[in-house]
Amino acid sequence: MEGRGEIEIGSFGIEDYEAALELWKRTPGMGLSSADERGPLGAFLERNPRLSFAARSGGLLVGTVLCGTDGRRGFLYHLAVDPEFRRRGLGSELAAASLAALKARGIDKCHLFVLAGNGAGAAFWAKAGWTLREDILTFSKNT
Ligand SMILES: CC(C)(COP(=O)(O)OP(=O)(O)OC[C@H]1O[C@@H](n2cnc3c(N)ncnc32)[C@H](O)[C@@H]1OP(=O)(O)O)[C@@H](O)C(=O)NCCC(=O)NCCS
Numbered sequence: 001m002e003g004r005g006e007i008e009i010g011s012f013g014i015e016d017y018e019a020a021l022e023l024w025k026r027t028p029g030m031g032l033s034s035a036d037e038r039g040p041l042g043a044f045l046e047r048n049p050r051l052s053f054a055a056r057s058g059g060l061l062v063g064t065v066l067c068g069t070d071g072r073r074g075f076l077y078h079l080a081v082d083p084e085f086r087r088r089g090l091g092s093e094l095a096a097a098s099l100a101a102l103k104a105r106g107i108d109k110c111h112l113f114v115l116a117g118n119g120a121g122a123a124f125w126a127k128a129g130w131t132l133r134e135d136i137l138t139f140s141k142n143t
Helices: 015-024 038-049 089-102 119-127
Strands: 007-011 052-057 060-069 074-081 110-112
Touching: 007 089, 015 038, 015 060, 015 074, 038 060, 052 089, 060 089, 074 089, 089 110
Parallel strands: 074 110
Antiparallel strands: 007 052, 052 060, 060 074
16 A cells, blocks of 8 residues: 555464554553463464464564454454554554455454444444444453
């Protein structure tokens, strides 16, 4: 895409962990938890190979998307683009890469969570053609 320099989209691996965590920590709208520690994230990547992607500029990580599947539906997490690189299509490209990888695995639907206060994040997904589900409530419980 024009005007964004040499940016490559490639697979996200555990070697990206430190740079990704640094990006997520300085990204408002990103909900982080103990599931984002290196161990659980590595397990997630092992269970879901080739579904998560990173954007790199000059070798430095500038965007991420995590994607997993339970074998039935897909789930996206942690779509984040470094503020300096936003509004150049990178967020769209990262999300599309994960969706295409899900489709190639025969997974035909994907869900994601957006924190209630993240209006810009919600606007991004709506613009990208995702449907806001007002018919579902999310419940969570510690095991
Ligand atoms: C959301 C985010 C990933 C978008 O990344 P991006 O690379 O800027 O996205 P794109 O350039 O592909 O944007 C595509 C379209 O989405 C819409 N969009 C993107 N950012 C938007 C914003 N802040 N407000 C409203 N609409 C937005 C626009 O219509 C945009 O097209 P345009 O630039 O031609 O107007 C990035 O802003 C970000 O990292 N935000 C913080 C983390 C977050 O909220 N993640 C998503 C929720 S989980």
